[in-house]
Amino acid sequence: MKKLESDILGILQEDCRYSPAKIAVMLDKTEKEVADAIASMQARGVIVKYTAIVNDERLSDDIVQALIEVKVSPQKTSGFDAIAEEVYRFEEVKSCYLMRGGYDLAVFIEGKNLREVARFVAERLSTLDEVQSTATHFILKKYKIEGTITDTEDDNRIRISVHA
C-alpha cells in the first residue's frame, strides 16, 4: 500500500472523525490529495465503514458474547465461502473469519443472555448440513480491542514543568 494511504488509515483508525483538511496538515499534503485517497479507499472497499469502538463492559445493558469454533465440510464448487455466507448472514453473528488450524470458522456472536446464545448454536448453527461440530467459548472480559487497551492508562506526568 502506498505510504499516504497507510498514513491516513493510521490516523483514521486512531480517530475517524478527523477531516481531510486536518489530516492534510498532519501529513503535509493537500486537502485534495487526502480526500482523493480516502475516496479511493472507500471505493475499493479498503475502508469498509466508520464506527466507534465500544467497551460493552461499561454498558448498563447486559449482553453475552461468545466465540464459536465451527468445523464444516467444504463444498466441492464453492469451498468455504458458501457455508460461511450461510453463517454470517445471521443477525446474531458480529464477525466471521475463515481460519486455518484446529477449526474452520471463527464466529463471534452476541445475544441478550446465555439462553439466546445457546439457542442460536443449537437451533441455527448446528442444524446446518455442512456444520460438523461447534465449540462455544464465552467472552468474559476484553482487555484490548482493535489495538486499544480498554482500561485507559492514567497520565501520571508532572502537569507542567520546565525542569525536563
Next chain:
Amino acid sequence: MRNFVNRRSQELKPSGIRKFFDIVSEMKDAISLGVGEPDFITPWHIRNAAIKSIQRGYTQYTGNRGLPALRELIARYMSERFSVEYPAENIIVTVGASEGIDLVMRAVCDAGDEILVPDPSYVSYAPCVLLAGGVPVRVPCSQENAFILTPEALEKAITPRTKAIILPYPNNPTGGIMTKEQLEAVAPVFEKHDLLVVSDEIYAELTYGGKHVSVASLAGMRERTVVINGFSKAFAMTGWRIGFVCAPPELDKALFKIHQYAIMCAPSASQYAAVEALKDGFGDNFAVVESMREEYDRRRRFITNFFNETGLACFEPRGAFYVYPSTASLGMTGEEFANGLLRAEKVAVVPGDAFGEAGKYHVRCSYATSMANLDTATSRIAEYVKKCKG
C-alpha cells in the same frame, strides 16, 4: 544559629513561575501543553527487560562507568546513528543527561570561567555553571534566525575568560535545530577561541525533515566536544534516569573521577532496560523510535500551522517536541498570555522567559500530548486569541 546554606545556593534564583505552575497543578480540568516529557510510555519490551533483570537478581552496583555491554552498544549507536566516534572506554553511563551537564560543568569551570549559554535554552544550564563556580554568559538567539547560534552573536559574547559553550540542539524550548552548514559556520569560532563544546543532544532522535547532525561529527571537532545524550526522549524513558556522556580522553578522566565519587553508577535496572532499547533498535533500525517520531511530526505540523493561522507567528520547529510561538502581535508578553489563557480557557502553556530573557514575547507549547488534547487545546487558544484581539 548560623545560616548553614552556602552563598552559591542562596544566590540561586528559585524558578520565577512557581506560582503559575502551582495553579496549573491544581486546576485539574485544565489541558496542559506544559509537559516536558513524552506522552508515550516506555515500550513494553524495554520495561520487561528491566523486570527480568530484577527477577534474575542483577541488582548490584555495576562498574562505575556502566555495564560494558551497554557502553559498547552506545558507542555503536552513536557511530551508526550520528557518525560520532567515541570508544566505549570514553563513555560514562550517567543518571540522566542531567548528571552529564552537572559533571561537565564541575570538571570544566575554574572560578570566574565564562560559559556561553544560548538564550533561550533549558533552565538547568546556568544554575549548573553557577554551582560549579563558573559564570554563565547568555548568547541571545532570535526567531528571525530560527533560534540558532550565529558567528556574530558568538563573537559578541566571547571574552578572554570564555572557556566553553553549551550547544543545546535540537533545542528546548524553541524546537530549533542547527544544520551541518550552520554548525560549520560556528565551528571556526570555537576553534579560534579554543572553546570546549558541550553538546546536549538529548533530542537528537526527534528531528523532522532531516537527521540530526552532531557537532562532534565535523572534522576536527570531536577532540573539543563532549556529547551529552540519553534515553529519556528517544525511548520515552524519562523516569528511568539514564543517560551518557562521550568525551575526549583528558576530560573523560576528570568526568569519571567526579562520577565515581558522587554517583557510583547509574541504576542497574535502568541500564539493563537501556541495553534492551539499543539491542532491539539495531534489530529493526529503531522502528519504535521512528513510530514515535512520526506521531510527533504529525502533531508538530498541526500545531505550527494552527499558530501561524491564528496570527501568533511561529517558526517551524525542526526538532524536539515544542513550538515556541510569539505573542508579540497581541501586544502581550508570554507571561501575560499564559496567565490570561489559563484563566479564560484553562489551557496551560509555559511563559517563554522561563528559558531566558530572549523568550519574553513567546510561550512554549509542548505537543507531547494526544491529538485529541491538541485539538481541544487549540480551539480554546483560538477563542482566547479572538478575545485578545477584541
